[in-house]
Amino acid sequence: MYIVIPSCNDENLGETLPKWLAQKYNNYKVAVVEDCADNGIAETYGLRYVGDLKTSRRIKVYAGEKLLLLVRDGRHGLKGGALNDAIRALIALNPLRNPRYVVFIDSDHEPPDPWFIARAVSAIKRLGADLVQGVQRHLYLGSALDALVSLSHDISGTMLVGRSKLNLMPIFTGSTAIARLEPVTRLWFSEDTVTEDLDLSVRMWLNGYTIAATWSFYTWGRPPRNIKSFFKQQLRWSSGTIRVFTRYFKQVLKSDMPLGRKIDFIFQGTVFATSALYITIVIFIIYKVITGIYFSIYELILMFYLLIVGLTIDLYVEAKHNTPVRPHILPPFIEFATAFVHLAGTLLGLMGREYGWIRTQRKQTNVLSHSPSS
Structure with missing residues (x-):
């Protein structure tokens, strides 16, 4: 079992990485693939430098008992390139005997407890899918933006699981997922798109592989640090999504997939x-x-919806996380402004361009008073 975490000098790893290394699972390795030439993790965890490895790019390798640090010299191939290099390096290094699965996690996400891996493995065996998408939950740390992000991910998770139960076309969302190694090493990630997760999802369906989504396991993620970071994230997603859609539209329509999945x-x-x-x-x-x-x-x-949606979002999220209630009507205005960002990203994607892979700046919980509930 491999856990692959892409990073670019991400300060959130100081909070999240120890929890991945403390998992109650016998046979696993955590591989952090670092794109910003930062080997600070090696010093922190006492990793030894074991040499350079040549995949499609040169990688510096640092190793410890459970942790591998793979340092690249840039963001070649975007996030898809980082994931490909990490998996190729793991295959070449072979630190585990006969690994079957790989877990994909973003550097700002953490498990709720030490049994995440065990639940993920249980879920993929039980569902019999080639990739199982868990649920991404985002911490609510006190702002209207946090409330909107938290609620949107709850809605997204509900839709993914619902589509899985209806035998439609649930997708891999880039994090909090477990996959069999075989389809990943056969198809690999596309390195010319910022939505490499959606791209791989569509190619998996076209090649006869299956994806399922479940509530069985989840992670806690950090919300964007500010509205600027949030808008950049949304611009990246919207431009990449429409490009993947136009790229595979004809193939999907001509395929033998059920009509429901095509829709x-x-x-x-x-x-x-x-x-x-x-x-x-x-x-x-x-x-x-x-x-x-x-x-x-x-x-x-x-109009009534626009007036009350902000209050509804706040009451829902704050009640859910047992935080002091501070209702306001800012979220619908953020949603309205975000719609313009989505439209701009869609137009950018239709012109064959994407907003580059810029790491979303995240809030850190160690300087805040709120923490995830168990």
């Missing part, structure tokens, strides 16, 4: 593009308010 592929591929409709509706309502034109009952319902 689900269209839904997933255009999810950010629907921001254009959202923007149009809101602007139309604003125009009617300014001009004093009569509102229909449906428009009044939509």
